[in-house]
Amino acid sequence: MTSRHQPSGRFTFTAVLLSALLLTGVASAQRTTVTFWTWVNLEPAVAAFEAQHPDIDVEIVTFGPWDLHDKLLTALAAGTGAPDLAQLVIRRFDAYLETGQLADLTPFVTPDHRASVPESIWTAAMSGDQVLGLPTDFGPGVVWYRRDLFEQFDIRVPIETWDDFIEAGRRILEGTNGEVHMMPLYVPSGQWGVASFAQFLHSRGGNLYAPDGGLIRDNELLLDTLQWYYDLAEVYGIAYPVPWFTPSFWALVSAGRFATLPANTAEGRNIQRFAENQAGQWGIMPWPKWSADEPERTGIWGGNVLAVPAQSRNQEAAATFAKWLTGSVEGQVAYFENVGGMPVYAPARETPRLQQAEEFFGGDVIANNLLPTENWYWFSEAETTVLLGEQIDNLFEGQVDVAEAIRRFEAAVAQRIGR
Amino acid sequence: MRSVGRSRVAPYLFLLPFYLAFAVFWLVPIAASLMYSFTSWTGMGSFEFRGLENYVTLVRDPTFWRALRNTFSYVLIYNAIMLPLATVIALLLNAAVPRLGRAFRTVYFVPVTVSLVVVALVFDLLLNREFGPVNHLLAAIGIDSNPRWLTSSQYAPWTIIMMRVWRATGYYSAFVFAGLQGIPKDIIEAARVDGASELRLTWHVILPQLRPILLFVFVMSSIWSFQLFDEPWILFQGGPGNSTLTILQYLYQNTFLFGKVGYGAAMSYVLTLIIVAFSLLQFRVLDRR
Numbered sequence: 153m154t155s156r157h158q159p160s161g162r163f164t165f166t167a168v169l170l171s172a173l174l175l176t177g178v179a180s181a182q183r184t185t186v187t188f189w190t191w192v193n194l195e196p197a198v199a200a201f202e203a204q205h206p207d208i209d210v211e212i213v214t215f216g217p218w219d220l221h222d223k224l225l226t227a228l229a230a231g232t233g234a235p236d237l238a239q240l241v242i243r244r245f246d247a248y249l250e251t252g253q254l255a256d257l258t259p260f261v262t263p264d265h266r267a268s269v270p271e272s273i274w275t276a277a278m279s280g281d282q283v284l285g286l287p288t289d290f291g292p293g294v295v296w297y298r299r300d301l302f303e304q305f306d307i308r309v310p311i312e313t314w315d316d317f318i319e320a321g322r323r324i325l326e327g328t329n330g331e332v333h334m335m336p337l338y339v340p341s342g343q344w345g346v347a348s349f350a351q352f353l354h355s356r357g358g359n360l361y362a363p364d365g366g367l368i369r370d371n372e373l374l375l376d377t378l379q380w381y382y383d384l385a386e387v388y389g390i391a392y393p394v395p396w397f398t399p400s401f402w403a404l405v406s407a408g409r410f411a412t413l414p415a416n417t418a419e420g421r422n423i424q425r426f427a428e429n430q431a432g433q434w435g436i437m438p439w440p441k442w443s444a445d446e447p448e449r450t451g452i453w454g455g456n457v458l459a460v461p462a463q464s465r466n467q468e469a470a471a472t473f474a475k476w477l478t479g480s481v482e483g484q485v486a487y488f489e490n491v492g493g494m495p496v497y498a499p500a501r502e503t504p505r506l507q508q509a510e511e512f513f514g515g516d517v518i519a520n521n522l523l524p525t526e527n528w529y530w531f532s533e534a535e536t537t538v539l540l541g542e543q544i545d546n547l548f549e550g551q552v553d554v555a556e557a558i559r560r561f562e563a564a565v566a567q568r569i570g571r
Numbered sequence: 572m573r574s575v576g577r578s579r580v581a582p583y584l585f586l587l588p589f590y591l592a593f594a595v596f597w598l599v600p601i602a603a604s605l606m607y608s609f610t611s612w613t614g615m616g617s618f619e620f621r622g623l624e625n626y627v628t629l630v631r632d633p634t635f636w637r638a639l640r641n642t643f644s645y646v647l648i649y650n651a652i653m654l655p656l657a658t659v660i661a662l663l664l665n666a667a668v669p670r671l672g673r674a675f676r677t678v679y680f681v682p683v684t685v686s687l688v689v690v691a692l693v694f695d696l697l698l699n700r701e702f703g704p705v706n707h708l709l710a711a712i713g714i715d716s717n718p719r720w721l722t723s724s725q726y727a728p729w730t731i732i733m734m735r736v737w738r739a740t741g742y743y744s745a746f747v748f749a750g751l752q753g754i755p756k757d758i759i760e761a762a763r764v765d766g767a768s769e770l771r772l773t774w775h776v777i778l779p780q781l782r783p784i785l786l787f788v789f790v791m792s793s794i795w796s797f798q799l800f801d802e803p804w805i806l807f808q809g810g811p812g813n814s815t816l817t818i819l820q821y822l823y824q825n826t827f828l829f830g831k832v833g834y835g836a837a838m839s840y841v842l843t844l845i846i847v848a849f850s851l852l853q854f855r856v857l858d859r860r
Binding site for chain 1: 613614615616692695696699701702703721722723724727806807808809810811812813824827828829830832
């Protein structure tokens with residue numbers, strides 16, 4: 153009896169197993185897998201997308217951001233190994249624009265999408281008329297401020313001009329016997345110290361480069377802004393030099409040693425994370441003007457783009473996901489919820505989620521404190537940042553004055569970058 | 572005859588996979604990077620042969636020389652502190668009770684096993700001017716200058732050296748300790764019988780016997796120092812004002828950040844030649860047989 157049933161049982165099991173494998177294979181063959189390199193956790197957003205697009209699987213591979221850029225460079229150079237979709241920082245994107253290694257995403261950009269993202273952001277993601285990257289988010293500057301300190305020293309919010317900001321900083325510094333500074337100032341500069349300085353320059357309509365990629369020489373705005381930046385610490389004493397995003401920097405923040413953080417919109421999440429003991433004590437206000445006569449503007453810290461390497465065999469599927477994440481309300485809100493990056497697609501910023509009052513920030517709404525931005529031209533960003541950072545460090549070390557720092561910067565750009 | 576032929580070929584067949592892998596993953600990339608060092612390659616697209624232009628540019632590049640000076644400073648100062656310290660620790664461990672020695676050996680080896688990012692972040696907190704314990708301790712013993720360990724070009728290099736010494740001393744003391752075990756006991760006993768004090772014993776008997784291992788440690792430690800990257804990169808990214816920039820950092824910047832792959836390749840060969848020359852010099856000067 154037993155010997156008669158065993159072959160039958162084994163046959164049935166094998167048949168069921170083979171059928172399951174076959175069906176899985178058929179199902180897989182009908183779904184396209186998009187390999188997506190990123191450094192942020194987008195699993196919930198991907199799940200939402202896949203629910204709407206059952207024919208596309210998005211497989212996330214996470215790296216540290218600079219590891220990702222290095223590995224992508226290696227894959228593009230080797231001609232193999234690149235993902236279907238990669239997230240890149242917009243400040244480095246110019247290095248990829250002229251390589252011919254990225255797919256043209258222009259057909260995936262609708263007129264509404266194009267019109268709903270600041271032109272200054274599109275500029276950084278395009279080569280001529282070709283869209284080579286879809287912007288996911290941007291980092292316009294706002295001023296995160298300590299409500300309790302502003303109330304204590306009777307400082308009106310929002311602060312209208314940077315002169316008013318300096319005056320407020322002096323009152324706080326004096327009133328706290330030098331314990332509380334108005335803001336940090338990032339020394340050694342490194343990449344992010346330069347980004348912080350550039351945000352100030354950008355907010356007054358300045359640039360390092362012209363649209364054609366030539367360095368702006370005898371740059372009066374650069375000289376004036378760098379002098380102002382230097383004076384914040386060395387003349388007015390309201391800025392405290394500290395390296396950016398180190399444990400000691402955040403320890404100073406959580407110890408209440410800064411009255412404001414002029415920074416990009418994404419910094420709010422970090423304040424909540426590292427200064428959770430200060431819930432309700434922080435608020436948000438727009439970037440001050442450079443004078444009462446000047447327009448309201450802010451500077452861009454950066455942002456990110458999604459690009460499809462030309463090597464990809466799933467370009468359409470990859471672009472479909474990228475378009476959803478960057479050019480739809482649902483995708484942009486999902487990105488904000490997962491990552492905290494300010495949606496670059498304007499309709500997303502008007503949704504209830506983005507208009508939600510932030511309890512940690514006393515009920516303020518981040519999206520309601522954004523100001524317009526001028527174009528910023530990123531060229532040879534990595535090397536430019538290093539060269540400018542070196543001179544900013546020399547300036548704060550007392551080795552050069554502002555004019556000499558800029559002269560050396562211009563000479564280094566000419567010699568090393570050839571712009 | 573046929574079986575004899577096969578038996579002669581067989582060893583080479585067994586070695587072949589290794590040599591194939593070696594050729595593909597070592598020789599070919601090394602040869603390719605040498606070729607790139609004579610080109611203007613950016614890492615993508617085509618490249619132009621430029622002859623010795625990259626090497627000439629390197630000679631004229633003030634940042635390269637700054638990075639080279641910084642690197643040599645690290646190599647010399649770090650080894651001058653670490654080597655004696657590692658030797659002293661090994662001698663103390665050797666003199667201690669065996670069980671106690673084993674426990675201490677574990678403790679002193681821990682720094683090299685800790686993640687470098689964690690080490691850098693902890694040192695950032697320790698050396699903070701406002702609340703870091705180091706400056707408070709210095710003030711307690713009368714040094715009130717409150718050094719800017721993290722923001723000054725004068726002190727930042729010393730921060731790197733402190734981190735490196737803390738991290739590596741235990742690791743290399745393990746090598747020296749192993750060398751101490753290899754010293755014949757009868758030589759030491761003979762010296763004691765002759766009336767040598769512990770200090771004379773150490774200086775005139777033990778250290779000369781340790782010479783080969785100390786030379787090995789010095790060479791290995793120097794090679795590691797020439798490749799210094801992680802500590803200055805994590806804390807300073809080469810700043811302030813390039814005061815902590817090393818050759819390997821500059822090579823990384825040019826190759827991966829600036830897109831100057833050809834220039835970076837040239838720098839890598841110059842660095843290799845420097846390391847080889849320095850190592851040969853060490854053997855020549857210090858290894859008197």
